[in-house]
Amino acid sequence: MKRYRQIAPFLLAFFFLLGSTTSAYASRFSLFALDIQVPLEEGKSVGETRKAAIEKGLQEAVEEATYRIVPDQGLDTTYQKLKTGIFDRARQFVPQYKILGEKKFPGTFELSLQVTVDTLLLRRALIKLGLLKLGERGSGQLVTLKILNLIDGKTLMEVLHFFDQRPDLAEKFTLEAAHHGDFTFSFIPLQPLKEIVSQFLYHAQISQGSFDVVKQDKDLLVLQYRLEKPS
Numbered sequence: 001m002k003r004y005r006q007i008a009p010f011l012l013a014f015f016f017l018l019g020s021t022t023s024a025y026a027s028r029f030s031l032f033a034l035d036i037q038v039p040l041e042e043g044k045s046v047g048e049t050r051k052a053a054i055e056k057g058l059q060e061a062v063e064e065a066t067y068r069i070v071p072d073q074g075l076d077t078t079y080q081k082l083k084t085g086i087f088d089r090a091r092q093f094v095p096q097y098k099i100l101g102e103k104k105f106p107g108t109f110e111l112s113l114q115v116t117v118d119t120l121l122l123r124r125a126l127i128k129l130g131l132l133k134l135g136e137r138g139s140g141q142l143v144t145l146k147i148l149n150l151i152d153g154k155t156l157m158e159v160l161h162f163f164d165q166r167p168d169l170a171e172k173f174t175l176e177a178a179h180h181g182d183f184t185f186s187f188i189p190l191q192p193l194k195e196i197v198s199q200f201l202y203h204a205q206i207s208q209g210s211f212d213v214v215k216q217d218k219d220l221l222v223l224q225y226r227l228e229k230p231s
Contacts, residue, residue, distance in 0.1 A: 028118065028119060028120045028167050028168050029095070029116050029117065029118055029119065030065050030068075030116070030117045030119050031114065031115070031116055031117075032061040032064060032065070032114070032115045032116075032117065033100070033112070033113070033114050033115075034057050034060055034061060034112070034113050034115065035110060035111070035112050035113075036053045036054075036056050036057040036060070036110065036111045036112075036113060037053075037108050037109070037110045037111075038052050038053045038056060038108070038109050038111075039107060039108060039109070040104070040107050040108060040109050046109075049109045050102065050109070050111060053102075053109060053110075053111040053113075054097070054099075054111065054113065055090075057097070057111065057113040057115060058090040058091055058094050058097060058113075058115060059087050059088075059090040061090070061094065061113075061115035061117055062086065062087060062090040062093050062094065062117055062122070063087055065093070065117040065119055065122055066082060066086055066087075066122060066126070069119065069122065069123060069126060070082075070126060070131055078131055081129060081131065082129075082131065085125065085129045085131075086122070086125060086126070086129070089125075092121070092125075093117055093118050093121050093122045093125070094115055094116060094117060094118070095116055095118055096116045097113055097114060097115045097116065098113070098114040099111065099112070099113060100112040100113065100114055119168060120167050120168055120171075120190070123168075123190050124171075141188070141189075141218075141219060142186050142187070142188060142219070143170075143186065143187055143188070143189050143193060143218075143219050143220070143221060144176075144184065144185070144186055144219065144220050144221070145184070145185040145186070145187065145221045145222075145223070146182065146183070146184050146185075146220075146221070146222045146223070147159070147182070147183045147185070147211075147222075147223045147224070147225060148181070148182050148214065148222065148223070148224040148225065149181050149182070149224055149225045149226075149227075150181050150182070150183055150225045151181040151225070151227065152208070152209060152225070152227055154207060154208075155206055155207070155208065155209055155225065155227075156183070158204065158205060158206050158207065159204065159206075160173075161205075162200060162203075162204040162205065163187070166199065167190075168190060168191070169189070169190055169191055169195075169196045169199060170187040170188060170189055170190055170191075170196060171187065171188050171190060172186070172187055172188050173185060173186075173187040174186050174187065193216065193218065193221060194216075197213060197216060197221065201213075208227065208228055209225055209226055209227040209228050210225075210226050210228065211223045211224065211225055211226070212224045212226060
């Protein structure tokens with residue numbers, strides 16, 4: 001029985017990007033705590049039994065992470081594809097795990113595990129397998145982001161820093177053009193565009209001013225910067 005507990009390569013010469021922080025780590029990785037039970041088999045050592053329990057735990061953690069990403073519909077028809085493409089390669093998506101404890105019961109070995117799953121690598125694998133559809137998390141399609149009236153250089157750096165810290169939202173965030181305060185970027189969404197917009201508007205650390213959504217569809221997002229005057 002199991003229990004779950006749970007950028008851009010450019011810019012003007014005087015700009016630079018800050019490094020990734022703990023918040024970026026937290027947004028990319030998911031942590032799972034599981035209690036795994038496997039049978040005690042005659043002739044099999046405790047070490048072999050423990051190894052089998054670990055492998056089972058890693059797979060269950062990756063399965064849980066996958067079901068949080070992939071929409072529920074259609075999973076019955078794609079389970080074998082998920083098993084061979086994702087679940088059977090669970091270790092590739094687990095950068096680390098920790099054994100919290102183990103117990104022996106009559107005929108049963110129980111292992112408590114803490115498993116870290118790299119959800120960014122997992123999403124990329126699901127995209128490659130074609131299990132994330134257009135308009136859902138990780139469409140694999142380029143989206144254009146236009147920011148109008150972004151005349152404040154510090155705010156521009158804060159925008160770039162936000163996307164640099166959030167690799168779970170988008171990848172290949174790239175500046176395509178800049179002209180008199182209007183900036184055009186492109187990126188590959190790893191979550192629904194609506195969620196990316198929400199995360200940016202409410203969680204980006206913007207020291208002054210704010211953003212309004214001018215237009216939003218499946219492959220274009222237009223924001224306008226509004227510099228707030230000091231009171």
